[in-house]
Amino acid sequence: MEPTAKLSKKRISESTIHRLSLYYRTLSLLEKENYETVSSKELAKREKLTPAQVRKDLSFFGTFGTRGLGYPVIELKKQIASILGIDRQWRVALVGVGNIGSALVSYKEFSRQDFHIVKLFDNDQRKIGSNHKGIVISDIKNLETELPEAKIEIVIVAVPATVAQYIVDDVVKAGIKAILNFAPVNLKVPDDVYVRNENMSMELEYLSFAMVNEHPKKKVK
Amino acid sequence: MEPTAKLSKKRISESTIHRLSLYYRTLSLLEKENYETVSSKELAKREKLTPAQVRKDLSFFGTFGTRGLGYPVIELKKQIASILGIDRQWRVALVGVGNIGSALVSYKEFSRQDFHIVKLFDNDQRKIGSNHKGIVISDIKNLETELPEAKIEIVIVAVPATVAQYIVDDVVKAGIKAILNFAPVNLKVPDDVYVRNENMSMELEYLSFAMVNEHPKKKVK
DNA sequence: GAATGTGAAGGTTTTCACAGCA
DNA sequence: TGCTGTGAAAACCTTCACATTC
Numbered sequence: 001m002e003p004t005a006k007l008s009k010k011r012i013s014e015s016t017i018h019r020l021s022l023y024y025r026t027l028s029l030l031e032k033e034n035y036e037t038v039s040s041k042e043l044a045k046r047e048k049l050t051p052a053q054v055r056k057d058l059s060f061f062g063t064f065g066t067r068g069l070g071y072p073v074i075e076l077k078k079q080i081a082s083i084l085g086i087d088r089q090w091r092v093a094l095v096g097v098g099n100i101g102s103a104l105v106s107y108k109e110f111s112r113q114d115f116h117i118v119k120l121f122d123n124d125q126r127k128i129g130s131n132h133k134g135i136v137i138s139d140i141k142n143l144e145t146e147l148p149e150a151k152i153e154i155v156i157v158a159v160p161a162t163v164a165q166y167i168v169d170d171v172v173k174a175g176i177k178a179i180l181n182f183a184p185v186n187l188k189v190p191d192d193v194y195v196r197n198e199n200m201s202m203e204l205e206y207l208s209f210a211m212v213n214e215h216p217k218k219k220v221k
Numbered sequence: 222m223e224p225t226a227k228l229s230k231k232r233i234s235e236s237t238i239h240r241l242s243l244y245y246r247t248l249s250l251l252e253k254e255n256y257e258t259v260s261s262k263e264l265a266k267r268e269k270l271t272p273a274q275v276r277k278d279l280s281f282f283g284t285f286g287t288r289g290l291g292y293p294v295i296e297l298k299k300q301i302a303s304i305l306g307i308d309r310q311w312r313v314a315l316v317g318v319g320n321i322g323s324a325l326v327s328y329k330e331f332s333r334q335d336f337h338i339v340k341l342f343d344n345d346q347r348k349i350g351s352n353h354k355g356i357v358i359s360d361i362k363n364l365e366t367e368l369p370e371a372k373i374e375i376v377i378v379a380v381p382a383t384v385a386q387y388i389v390d391d392v393v394k395a396g397i398k399a400i401l402n403f404a405p406v407n408l409k410v411p412d413d414v415y416v417r418n419e420n421m422s423m424e425l426e427y428l429s430f431a432m433v434n435e436h437p438k439k440k441v442k
Numbered sequence: 443g444a445a446t447g448t449g450a451a452g453g454t455t456t457t458c459a460c461a462g463c464a
Numbered sequence: 465t466g467c468t469g470t471g472a473a474a475a476c477c478t479t480c481a482c483a484t485t486c
Contacts, residue, residue, distance in 0.1 A: 011437055013455065014427070021426045025405060039467065046407060051467090052457055059469055067468045068464045084426050085433030092425075103324035109405055109422045115429075154428055178428040184246060184330055186267060191438070194431045196424040201330045203417040204313075205242045205305050206235070207375055207399040208336075210415045212306030216232055217412070234477065260445060272445090273479050280447055288446045288485040 016057045020080050022047050023054070027077035039070035086113050093119035093152040095167055096159035097127055097137055100182055104156060105133050119150045123163075140167065147174035154178045161185040168195075237278045241301050243268050244275070248298035260291035307334050314340035314373040316388055317380035318348055318358055321403055325377060326354050340371045344384075361388065368395035375399045382406040389416075 026046050030038055040051040040058075047054075058064055058071075061083050065071040081087040092110070094101055094117050104110065105117055120132055123140040130137055138146055147155070155171045157164055157179060164183035171179060172189055179195045181187055187195050209215060247267050251259055261272040261279075268275075279285055279292075282304050286292040302308040313336050315322055325331065326338055341353055344361040351358055359367055368376070376392045378385055378400060385404035392400060393410055400416045402408055408416050430436060 012434075015455075017427055017430050017436075018423055020430075021420070021423045022407075024426075026407075041467080048407065050457065052459095053455095055468065056456075056470080063469065065468050066464065067462070068466045070467065083430065083434075085429040086426060090425075090429060099324040099327045103320040104421075106320045107421065110425065113422055113426070115422075115425050153432070154425070178432055180424055180428060186243075186247075186269070194428055194436075194438075196427055198421060198424055199242070200325075200328065200419060201334055201336075202239055202242045203401055203419055204311075204331065204336050204375070205245075205307060205334070206238055206417055207401060207415055208306035208311060209238050209241075209304070211374070211399055213233075213304075215238075215415075217415075236477075262445080271479065273481095274477095276446065277448080277478075284447065286446050289444045290486065291445065 010060070012060055016060060017084070019047070019049070019053070019057050020084055023057075024077060024080045024084065024086075027073055027080065030073045031077060035073050037066075037070040038073050038076075040065075042070075086115075089114045089116055090154055091119075091150065091152050092117045092154045092156060093121065093147060093150065094156045094158060095121040095140060095143070095171070096157065097122045097124075097132055098158065101156075101158035102132065104158060104182075105135070115154070117156070119146065119152060121146075123159075140170075143167070143170040144174045147171065147176060152176065154180065156180045156182070157187075158182045231281070233281055237281060238305070240268070240270070240274070240278050241305055244278075245298060245301045245305065245307075248294055248301065251294045252298060256294050258287075258291040259294050259297075261286075263291075307336075310335045310337055311375055312340075312371065312373050313338045313375045313377060314342065314368060314371065315377045315379060316342040316361060316364070316392070317378065318343045318345075318353055319379065322377075322379035323353065325379060325403075326356070336375070338377070340367065340373060342367075344380075361391075364388070364391040365395045368392065368397060373397065375401065377401045377403070378408075379403045 023043060026043060040054040043054045044051045062079070064076050064079055078087070092115050094104060097120050105120070110117065118135070120135050120137045121140045121143060122128060122137050127137045128139045155176050157167060159167050161183045164181065164185050165187060168179060168187050168189060172193055177193050179189065179193065181195055181197045184199060184201065189195050244264060247264060261275040264275045265272045283300070285297050285300055299308070315325060315338050318341050326341070331338065339356070341356045341358045342361045342364060343349060343358050348358045349360045376397050378388060380388050382404045385402065385406050386408060389400060389408050389410060393414055398414050400408070400410065400414065402416055402418045405420060405422070410416050
Protein backbone atom coordinates (compact mmCIF):
# COMPACT_ATOMS: atom_id res chain seq x y z
CA MET A 1 0.00 0.00 0.00
CA GLU A 2 2.07 2.86 -1.33
CA PRO A 3 1.48 6.29 0.14
CA THR A 4 0.96 8.10 -3.12
CA ALA A 5 0.61 7.75 -6.84
CA LYS A 6 3.39 6.84 -9.17
CA LEU A 7 4.42 9.57 -11.53
CA SER A 8 3.81 7.88 -14.78
CA LYS A 9 5.39 8.58 -18.12
CA LYS A 10 2.76 6.83 -20.12
CA ARG A 11 -0.47 8.48 -21.14
CA ILE A 12 -3.34 6.96 -19.20
CA SER A 13 -6.23 5.94 -21.42
CA GLU A 14 -9.55 7.66 -21.19
CA SER A 15 -11.21 4.33 -20.49
CA THR A 16 -9.02 3.78 -17.47
CA ILE A 17 -9.97 7.17 -16.08
CA HIS A 18 -13.64 6.53 -16.67
CA ARG A 19 -13.34 3.20 -14.92
CA LEU A 20 -11.70 4.90 -11.95
CA SER A 21 -14.91 6.92 -11.66
CA LEU A 22 -16.85 3.68 -11.56
CA TYR A 23 -14.55 2.15 -8.96
CA TYR A 24 -14.92 5.25 -6.85
CA ARG A 25 -18.67 5.02 -6.94
CA THR A 26 -18.66 1.33 -6.09
CA LEU A 27 -16.17 1.82 -3.29
CA SER A 28 -18.49 4.40 -1.74
CA LEU A 29 -21.20 1.79 -1.82
CA LEU A 30 -18.96 -0.90 -0.37
CA GLU A 31 -18.00 1.49 2.39
CA LYS A 32 -21.67 1.92 3.27
CA GLU A 33 -22.05 -1.84 3.23
CA ASN A 34 -19.21 -2.00 5.77
CA TYR A 35 -16.77 -3.91 3.62
CA GLU A 36 -13.23 -3.47 4.93
CA THR A 37 -11.50 -4.98 1.93
CA VAL A 38 -12.53 -5.86 -1.57
CA SER A 39 -10.94 -8.11 -4.18
CA SER A 40 -10.44 -7.19 -7.81
CA LYS A 41 -12.83 -10.04 -8.51
CA GLU A 42 -15.64 -8.49 -6.50
CA LEU A 43 -15.04 -5.01 -7.91
CA ALA A 44 -14.98 -6.46 -11.41
CA LYS A 45 -18.22 -8.32 -10.85
CA ARG A 46 -19.98 -5.16 -9.80
CA GLU A 47 -18.75 -3.21 -12.81
CA LYS A 48 -19.06 -6.07 -15.29
CA LEU A 49 -15.36 -6.02 -15.99
CA THR A 50 -12.58 -8.57 -15.57
CA PRO A 51 -10.47 -8.75 -12.41
CA ALA A 52 -7.33 -8.30 -14.50
CA GLN A 53 -8.73 -5.06 -15.88
CA VAL A 54 -9.30 -3.70 -12.40
CA ARG A 55 -5.82 -4.63 -11.24
CA LYS A 56 -4.18 -3.23 -14.35
CA ASP A 57 -6.06 0.05 -14.08
CA LEU A 58 -4.99 0.53 -10.50
CA SER A 59 -1.43 -0.57 -11.18
CA PHE A 60 -0.87 2.51 -13.36
CA PHE A 61 -1.08 4.66 -10.28
CA GLY A 62 0.58 2.62 -7.56
CA THR A 63 0.17 -0.53 -5.58
CA PHE A 64 -2.84 -0.31 -3.34
CA GLY A 65 -3.66 -3.91 -2.53
CA THR A 66 -2.43 -6.70 -0.33
CA ARG A 67 -1.75 -10.08 -1.91
CA GLY A 68 -4.07 -12.71 -0.60
CA LEU A 69 -6.41 -10.11 0.85
CA GLY A 70 -7.51 -7.50 -1.65
CA TYR A 71 -7.81 -3.74 -1.45
CA PRO A 72 -8.70 -1.74 1.67
CA VAL A 73 -11.99 -0.09 0.76
CA ILE A 74 -11.66 3.25 2.53
CA GLU A 75 -8.03 3.72 1.70
CA LEU A 76 -8.46 2.84 -1.98
CA LYS A 77 -11.41 5.18 -2.23
CA LYS A 78 -9.26 7.96 -0.84
CA GLN A 79 -6.46 7.18 -3.27
CA ILE A 80 -8.76 7.20 -6.27
CA ALA A 81 -10.26 10.49 -5.13
CA SER A 82 -6.78 11.90 -5.04
CA ILE A 83 -5.93 10.55 -8.49
CA LEU A 84 -9.13 11.95 -9.97
CA GLY A 85 -8.61 15.26 -8.18
CA ILE A 86 -11.95 15.03 -6.44
CA ASP A 87 -10.48 15.20 -2.95
CA ARG A 88 -10.91 18.97 -3.13
CA GLN A 89 -13.60 21.47 -4.04
CA TRP A 90 -13.99 22.69 -7.60
CA ARG A 91 -15.64 26.00 -8.26
CA VAL A 92 -17.99 25.58 -11.19
CA ALA A 93 -20.08 28.04 -13.19
CA LEU A 94 -23.03 27.10 -15.33
CA VAL A 95 -23.98 29.02 -18.44
CA GLY A 96 -27.53 28.68 -19.69
CA VAL A 97 -30.18 28.22 -17.02
CA GLY A 98 -32.69 26.48 -19.26
CA ASN A 99 -34.10 22.96 -19.04
CA ILE A 100 -30.86 21.10 -18.76
CA GLY A 101 -29.06 23.87 -16.96
CA SER A 102 -31.48 24.07 -14.09
CA ALA A 103 -31.59 20.31 -13.77
CA LEU A 104 -27.82 20.32 -13.38
CA VAL A 105 -27.94 22.97 -10.66
CA SER A 106 -29.94 20.53 -8.54
CA TYR A 107 -28.00 17.45 -9.60
CA LYS A 108 -26.93 15.77 -6.39
CA GLU A 109 -24.04 13.79 -7.82
CA PHE A 110 -22.15 16.98 -8.64
CA SER A 111 -22.30 18.42 -5.15
CA ARG A 112 -21.66 15.04 -3.52
CA GLN A 113 -18.33 15.01 -5.30
CA ASP A 114 -17.49 18.56 -4.41
CA PHE A 115 -18.21 20.11 -7.76
CA HIS A 116 -19.86 23.29 -6.52
CA ILE A 117 -21.92 25.31 -8.91
CA VAL A 118 -21.44 28.77 -7.48
CA LYS A 119 -22.30 30.96 -10.43
CA LEU A 120 -25.05 31.02 -13.05
CA PHE A 121 -25.25 32.95 -16.31
CA ASP A 122 -28.05 33.49 -18.78
CA ASN A 123 -28.94 35.89 -21.56
CA ASP A 124 -32.64 36.12 -20.75
CA GLN A 125 -33.45 39.52 -19.24
CA ARG A 126 -36.26 38.00 -17.22
CA LYS A 127 -33.84 35.60 -15.55
CA ILE A 128 -30.89 37.93 -15.03
CA GLY A 129 -30.80 39.25 -11.49
CA SER A 130 -33.29 36.69 -10.25
CA ASN A 131 -32.43 34.12 -7.64
CA HIS A 132 -32.25 30.49 -8.74
CA LYS A 133 -31.78 27.97 -5.91
CA GLY A 134 -29.86 30.52 -3.92
CA ILE A 135 -27.71 31.86 -6.73
CA VAL A 136 -28.31 35.17 -8.49
CA ILE A 137 -28.22 34.75 -12.24
CA SER A 138 -25.64 36.96 -13.97
CA ASP A 139 -25.75 38.46 -17.42
CA ILE A 140 -23.97 36.30 -19.95
CA LYS A 141 -22.30 39.46 -21.23
CA ASN A 142 -20.21 39.58 -18.09
CA LEU A 143 -18.62 36.15 -18.40
CA GLU A 144 -15.19 37.57 -19.08
CA THR A 145 -15.06 39.68 -15.93
CA GLU A 146 -17.15 37.65 -13.51
CA LEU A 147 -15.62 34.20 -14.09
CA PRO A 148 -12.16 35.25 -12.85
CA GLU A 149 -13.66 37.36 -10.05
CA ALA A 150 -15.53 34.30 -8.77
CA LYS A 151 -12.40 32.15 -9.17
CA ILE A 152 -14.24 29.68 -11.36
CA GLU A 153 -12.22 26.70 -12.59
CA ILE A 154 -14.74 24.70 -14.60
CA VAL A 155 -17.56 25.97 -16.79
CA ILE A 156 -20.58 23.93 -17.80
CA VAL A 157 -22.10 25.06 -21.08
CA ALA A 158 -25.82 24.35 -21.39
CA VAL A 159 -26.86 26.86 -24.04
CA PRO A 160 -28.36 26.17 -27.47
CA ALA A 161 -25.97 24.81 -30.10
CA THR A 162 -26.24 27.94 -32.20
CA VAL A 163 -24.66 30.19 -29.59
CA ALA A 164 -22.36 27.75 -27.81
CA GLN A 165 -19.23 28.74 -29.74
CA TYR A 166 -19.65 32.44 -28.92
CA ILE A 167 -20.11 31.64 -25.25
CA VAL A 168 -17.09 29.39 -25.25
CA ASP A 169 -14.96 32.07 -26.88
CA ASP A 170 -15.75 34.34 -23.94
CA VAL A 171 -15.18 31.55 -21.45
CA VAL A 172 -11.76 30.91 -22.96
CA LYS A 173 -10.92 34.62 -22.88
CA ALA A 174 -11.76 34.55 -19.20
CA GLY A 175 -8.91 32.09 -18.76
CA ILE A 176 -10.97 28.97 -18.07
CA LYS A 177 -9.16 25.73 -18.90
CA ALA A 178 -11.93 23.16 -18.47
CA ILE A 179 -15.32 23.07 -20.13
CA LEU A 180 -18.13 20.54 -19.92
CA ASN A 181 -20.28 21.02 -22.99
CA PHE A 182 -23.90 19.91 -23.26
CA ALA A 183 -24.53 21.68 -26.56
CA PRO A 184 -24.65 19.27 -29.50
CA VAL A 185 -21.82 20.94 -31.40
CA ASN A 186 -18.05 20.59 -31.78
CA LEU A 187 -16.41 23.48 -30.00
CA LYS A 188 -13.16 25.07 -31.10
CA VAL A 189 -10.81 25.92 -28.26
CA PRO A 190 -7.06 26.50 -27.89
CA ASP A 191 -4.84 23.50 -27.23
CA ASP A 192 -4.49 24.17 -23.53
CA VAL A 193 -8.23 24.07 -22.84
CA TYR A 194 -9.93 20.77 -22.01
CA VAL A 195 -13.40 20.26 -23.43
CA ARG A 196 -15.57 17.26 -22.70
CA ASN A 197 -18.86 16.74 -24.46
CA GLU A 198 -21.96 15.33 -22.90
CA ASN A 199 -24.08 14.14 -25.76
CA MET A 200 -27.28 12.69 -24.45
CA SER A 201 -28.69 11.56 -27.78
CA MET A 202 -25.66 9.44 -28.49
CA GLU A 203 -26.59 6.69 -26.11
CA LEU A 204 -30.18 6.67 -27.31
CA GLU A 205 -28.87 6.32 -30.83
CA TYR A 206 -26.71 3.47 -29.67
CA LEU A 207 -29.78 1.74 -28.25
CA SER A 208 -31.58 2.31 -31.51
CA PHE A 209 -28.67 0.87 -33.47
CA ALA A 210 -28.38 -2.11 -31.15
CA MET A 211 -32.04 -2.99 -31.47
CA VAL A 212 -32.26 -2.59 -35.21
CA ASN A 213 -29.08 -4.57 -35.80
CA GLU A 214 -29.32 -6.98 -32.88
CA HIS A 215 -25.88 -5.82 -31.95
CA PRO A 216 -24.08 -8.46 -29.90
CA LYS A 217 -22.93 -7.43 -26.45
CA LYS A 218 -19.28 -7.23 -25.68
CA LYS A 219 -18.73 -10.63 -24.24
CA VAL A 220 -20.65 -13.46 -22.62
CA LYS A 221 -17.84 -14.40 -20.22
CA MET B 222 -22.99 4.30 -53.92
CA GLU B 223 -24.59 1.07 -52.84
CA PRO B 224 -28.29 1.06 -52.17
CA THR B 225 -28.14 -0.45 -48.75
CA ALA B 226 -25.93 -1.64 -45.94
CA LYS B 227 -23.73 -4.66 -46.04
CA LEU B 228 -24.67 -7.43 -43.72
CA SER B 229 -21.57 -7.68 -41.69
CA LYS B 230 -20.28 -10.62 -39.74
CA LYS B 231 -17.90 -8.66 -37.57
CA ARG B 232 -19.01 -6.88 -34.43
CA ILE B 233 -18.99 -3.15 -34.99
CA SER B 234 -17.15 -1.29 -32.27
CA GLU B 235 -18.96 1.06 -29.95
CA SER B 236 -16.65 3.86 -31.02
CA THR B 237 -17.65 3.43 -34.62
CA ILE B 238 -21.31 3.69 -33.72
CA HIS B 239 -20.72 6.76 -31.63
CA ARG B 240 -18.84 8.34 -34.48
CA LEU B 241 -21.74 7.59 -36.81
CA SER B 242 -23.82 9.76 -34.48
CA LEU B 243 -21.30 12.53 -34.91
CA TYR B 244 -21.24 12.16 -38.68
CA TYR B 245 -24.99 12.31 -38.73
CA ARG B 246 -25.03 15.53 -36.79
CA THR B 247 -22.38 17.10 -38.98
CA LEU B 248 -24.10 15.98 -42.16
CA SER B 249 -27.28 17.71 -40.98
CA LEU B 250 -25.22 20.85 -40.61
CA LEU B 251 -23.57 20.45 -44.00
CA GLU B 252 -26.99 19.98 -45.52
CA LYS B 253 -28.10 23.31 -44.06
CA GLU B 254 -24.92 24.88 -45.42
CA ASN B 255 -25.95 23.56 -48.85
CA TYR B 256 -23.02 21.24 -49.36
CA GLU B 257 -23.84 18.64 -51.99
CA THR B 258 -20.84 16.42 -51.35
CA VAL B 259 -18.30 16.18 -48.59
CA SER B 260 -14.89 14.49 -48.47
CA SER B 261 -13.69 12.28 -45.67
CA LYS B 262 -11.09 14.98 -45.11
CA GLU B 263 -13.67 17.67 -44.46
CA LEU B 264 -15.80 15.41 -42.26
CA ALA B 265 -12.71 14.41 -40.31
CA LYS B 266 -11.67 18.01 -39.81
CA ARG B 267 -15.01 18.87 -38.30
CA GLU B 268 -14.94 15.94 -35.89
CA LYS B 269 -11.24 16.15 -35.10
CA LEU B 270 -10.64 12.70 -36.54
CA THR B 271 -8.54 11.38 -39.41
CA PRO B 272 -9.92 10.95 -42.93
CA ALA B 273 -8.95 7.29 -42.83
CA GLN B 274 -11.03 6.82 -39.71
CA VAL B 275 -14.08 8.28 -41.40
CA ARG B 276 -13.67 6.11 -44.47
CA LYS B 277 -13.06 2.97 -42.44
CA ASP B 278 -16.11 3.57 -40.26
CA LEU B 279 -18.35 3.99 -43.27
CA SER B 280 -16.80 1.06 -45.10
CA PHE B 281 -18.16 -1.35 -42.49
CA PHE B 282 -21.65 -0.62 -43.75
CA GLY B 283 -21.26 -0.24 -47.48
CA THR B 284 -19.70 1.99 -50.07
CA PHE B 285 -21.31 5.38 -50.05
CA GLY B 286 -18.79 7.62 -51.74
CA THR B 287 -17.53 8.40 -55.20
CA ARG B 288 -13.79 8.31 -55.81
CA GLY B 289 -12.47 11.71 -56.71
CA LEU B 290 -15.61 13.39 -55.44
CA GLY B 291 -16.51 12.43 -51.90
CA TYR B 292 -19.81 11.52 -50.26
CA PRO B 293 -23.23 12.88 -51.26
CA VAL B 294 -24.36 14.75 -48.15
CA ILE B 295 -28.09 14.09 -48.23
CA GLU B 296 -27.77 10.49 -49.32
CA LEU B 297 -25.10 9.65 -46.75
CA LYS B 298 -27.14 11.26 -44.01
CA LYS B 299 -30.07 9.07 -45.01
CA GLN B 300 -27.91 5.96 -45.03
CA ILE B 301 -26.49 6.67 -41.59
CA ALA B 302 -29.98 7.31 -40.25
CA SER B 303 -30.95 3.92 -41.56
CA ILE B 304 -27.90 2.23 -40.03
CA LEU B 305 -28.54 3.85 -36.66
CA GLY B 306 -32.22 3.04 -36.87
CA ILE B 307 -33.22 6.66 -36.50
CA ASP B 308 -35.11 6.78 -39.78
CA ARG B 309 -38.22 5.79 -37.88
CA GLN B 310 -40.06 6.83 -34.74
CA TRP B 311 -39.23 5.30 -31.40
CA ARG B 312 -41.81 5.30 -28.65
CA VAL B 313 -40.09 6.22 -25.42
CA ALA B 314 -41.27 6.33 -21.83
CA LEU B 315 -39.58 8.27 -19.07
CA VAL B 316 -39.66 7.13 -15.46
CA GLY B 317 -38.99 9.74 -12.79
CA VAL B 318 -40.23 13.23 -13.57
CA GLY B 319 -37.79 15.04 -11.31
CA ASN B 320 -35.06 17.51 -12.19
CA ILE B 321 -33.36 15.51 -14.86
CA GLY B 322 -36.49 13.81 -16.00
CA SER B 323 -38.39 16.95 -16.78
CA ALA B 324 -35.38 18.46 -18.52
CA LEU B 325 -35.30 15.42 -20.77
CA VAL B 326 -38.97 15.75 -21.65
CA SER B 327 -38.20 19.13 -23.18
CA TYR B 328 -34.88 18.11 -24.68
CA LYS B 329 -35.07 19.10 -28.33
CA GLU B 330 -32.40 16.74 -29.62
CA PHE B 331 -34.51 13.73 -28.67
CA SER B 332 -37.59 14.81 -30.56
CA ARG B 333 -35.56 16.07 -33.53
CA GLN B 334 -34.31 12.54 -33.97
CA ASP B 335 -37.72 10.99 -33.62
CA PHE B 336 -37.32 9.68 -30.11
CA HIS B 337 -40.79 10.50 -28.86
CA ILE B 338 -41.39 10.57 -25.15
CA VAL B 339 -45.03 9.57 -25.05
CA LYS B 340 -45.39 8.36 -21.50
CA LEU B 341 -44.29 9.58 -18.07
CA PHE B 342 -44.20 7.75 -14.75
CA ASP B 343 -43.57 8.92 -11.22
CA ASN B 344 -44.22 7.69 -7.69
CA ASP B 345 -45.14 11.09 -6.25
CA GLN B 346 -48.88 11.22 -5.55
CA ARG B 347 -48.90 14.96 -6.19
CA LYS B 348 -47.57 14.42 -9.69
CA ILE B 349 -49.56 11.34 -10.66
CA GLY B 350 -52.54 12.28 -12.80
CA SER B 351 -51.24 15.78 -13.46
CA ASN B 352 -50.38 17.00 -16.91
CA HIS B 353 -46.72 17.62 -17.70
CA LYS B 354 -46.06 19.24 -21.08
CA GLY B 355 -49.11 17.58 -22.51
CA ILE B 356 -48.56 14.14 -21.00
CA VAL B 357 -50.47 12.81 -18.03
CA ILE B 358 -48.12 11.31 -15.46
CA SER B 359 -48.86 7.67 -14.62
CA ASP B 360 -48.31 5.83 -11.40
CA ILE B 361 -44.99 4.03 -11.37
CA LYS B 362 -46.85 1.02 -9.97
CA ASN B 363 -48.46 0.50 -13.35
CA LEU B 364 -45.26 0.19 -15.38
CA GLU B 365 -45.82 -3.46 -16.10
CA THR B 366 -49.25 -3.00 -17.61
CA GLU B 367 -48.99 0.44 -19.15
CA LEU B 368 -45.66 0.09 -20.96
CA PRO B 369 -46.90 -2.69 -23.26
CA GLU B 370 -50.28 -0.98 -23.68
CA ALA B 371 -48.54 2.15 -24.92
CA LYS B 372 -46.26 0.09 -27.16
CA ILE B 373 -43.15 1.58 -25.58
CA GLU B 374 -39.83 0.38 -26.98
CA ILE B 375 -37.27 2.37 -24.99
CA VAL B 376 -37.42 3.42 -21.34
CA ILE B 377 -35.41 6.26 -19.85
CA VAL B 378 -34.77 5.80 -16.14
CA ALA B 379 -34.31 9.06 -14.23
CA VAL B 380 -35.12 7.99 -10.69
CA PRO B 381 -32.84 8.08 -7.63
CA ALA B 382 -30.11 5.45 -7.51
CA THR B 383 -31.68 3.75 -4.51
CA VAL B 384 -34.82 2.71 -6.35
CA ALA B 385 -33.50 2.35 -9.91
CA GLN B 386 -33.06 -1.42 -9.71
CA TYR B 387 -36.66 -2.01 -8.58
CA ILE B 388 -37.96 0.17 -11.38
CA VAL B 389 -35.81 -1.61 -13.91
CA ASP B 390 -37.03 -4.99 -12.72
CA ASP B 391 -40.57 -3.90 -13.54
CA VAL B 392 -39.49 -2.41 -16.84
CA VAL B 393 -37.86 -5.70 -17.79
CA LYS B 394 -40.96 -7.63 -16.76
CA ALA B 395 -42.92 -5.38 -19.07
CA GLY B 396 -40.84 -6.78 -21.92
CA ILE B 397 -38.74 -3.69 -22.64
CA LYS B 398 -35.41 -4.46 -24.33
CA ALA B 399 -33.70 -1.06 -24.25
CA ILE B 400 -33.03 1.15 -21.25
CA LEU B 401 -31.23 4.46 -20.98
CA ASN B 402 -30.20 4.85 -17.38
CA PHE B 403 -29.41 8.18 -15.71
CA ALA B 404 -29.22 6.76 -12.19
CA PRO B 405 -25.64 6.46 -10.92
CA VAL B 406 -25.82 2.72 -10.34
CA ASN B 407 -25.03 -0.49 -12.21
CA LEU B 408 -28.26 -2.14 -13.19
CA LYS B 409 -28.74 -5.88 -13.44
CA VAL B 410 -30.77 -6.98 -16.43
CA PRO B 411 -31.15 -10.21 -18.44
CA ASP B 412 -28.79 -10.78 -21.35
CA ASP B 413 -31.28 -9.79 -24.00
CA VAL B 414 -31.87 -6.30 -22.58
CA TYR B 415 -29.65 -3.41 -23.67
CA VAL B 416 -28.75 -0.88 -21.00
CA ARG B 417 -26.76 2.27 -21.64
CA ASN B 418 -25.68 4.49 -18.80
CA GLU B 419 -25.56 8.24 -18.90
CA ASN B 420 -23.22 9.26 -16.14
CA MET B 421 -22.94 12.99 -16.03
CA SER B 422 -20.34 13.18 -13.28
CA MET B 423 -17.94 11.04 -15.24
CA GLU B 424 -16.93 13.76 -17.64
CA LEU B 425 -16.56 16.29 -14.85
CA GLU B 426 -14.31 13.83 -13.09
CA TYR B 427 -12.32 13.47 -16.27
CA LEU B 428 -11.86 17.24 -16.40
CA SER B 429 -10.78 17.19 -12.80
CA PHE B 430 -8.28 14.41 -13.49
CA ALA B 431 -6.97 16.15 -16.59
CA MET B 432 -6.34 19.40 -14.76
CA VAL B 433 -4.73 17.88 -11.72
CA ASN B 434 -2.50 15.63 -13.80
CA GLU B 435 -2.00 17.88 -16.82
CA HIS B 436 -3.20 14.99 -18.86
CA PRO B 437 -1.92 15.20 -22.43
CA LYS B 438 -4.51 15.31 -25.17
CA LYS B 439 -4.79 12.48 -27.62
CA LYS B 440 -2.63 13.75 -30.42
CA VAL B 441 -1.24 16.98 -31.82
CA LYS B 442 -1.46 15.89 -35.46
C1' DG C 443 -5.98 15.20 -60.15
C1' DA C 444 -8.88 14.08 -56.38
C1' DA C 445 -10.64 11.20 -53.16
C1' DT C 446 -12.59 6.53 -51.98
C1' DG C 447 -12.09 1.72 -50.23
C1' DT C 448 -9.26 -1.47 -48.08
C1' DG C 449 -5.52 -4.89 -46.93
C1' DA C 450 -1.58 -4.53 -44.08
C1' DA C 451 1.07 -2.22 -40.52
C1' DG C 452 1.23 -0.03 -36.37
C1' DG C 453 -0.47 1.22 -31.94
C1' DT C 454 -3.26 0.75 -27.97
C1' DT C 455 -6.04 -1.78 -24.69
C1' DT C 456 -7.43 -5.95 -22.66
C1' DT C 457 -6.68 -10.47 -21.13
C1' DC C 458 -3.75 -14.24 -19.78
C1' DA C 459 -0.96 -16.54 -16.80
C1' DC C 460 2.02 -16.87 -13.31
C1' DA C 461 5.62 -15.31 -9.93
C1' DG C 462 5.47 -13.47 -5.49
C1' DC C 463 3.70 -12.28 -1.16
C1' DA C 464 0.41 -12.20 3.04
C1' DT D 465 -4.41 -20.88 -0.09
C1' DG D 466 -5.94 -16.50 -1.95
C1' DC D 467 -5.21 -12.64 -4.35
C1' DT D 468 -2.15 -8.91 -6.12
C1' DG D 469 1.02 -6.96 -9.61
C1' DT D 470 2.81 -7.36 -14.08
C1' DG D 471 5.36 -8.85 -18.28
C1' DA D 472 3.85 -11.15 -22.43
C1' DA D 473 0.24 -12.51 -25.62
C1' DA D 474 -3.94 -11.68 -27.71
C1' DA D 475 -7.51 -8.82 -29.28
C1' DC D 476 -8.97 -4.77 -30.87
C1' DC D 477 -8.81 -0.25 -33.09
C1' DT D 478 -6.57 3.29 -35.85
C1' DT D 479 -3.56 4.83 -39.34
C1' DC D 480 -0.92 4.11 -43.49
C1' DA D 481 -0.38 3.66 -48.14
C1' DC D 482 -1.78 2.62 -52.45
C1' DA D 483 -4.61 0.53 -56.16
C1' DT D 484 -8.73 2.02 -58.03
C1' DT D 485 -12.23 4.85 -59.84
C1' DC D 486 -14.49 9.13 -61.33
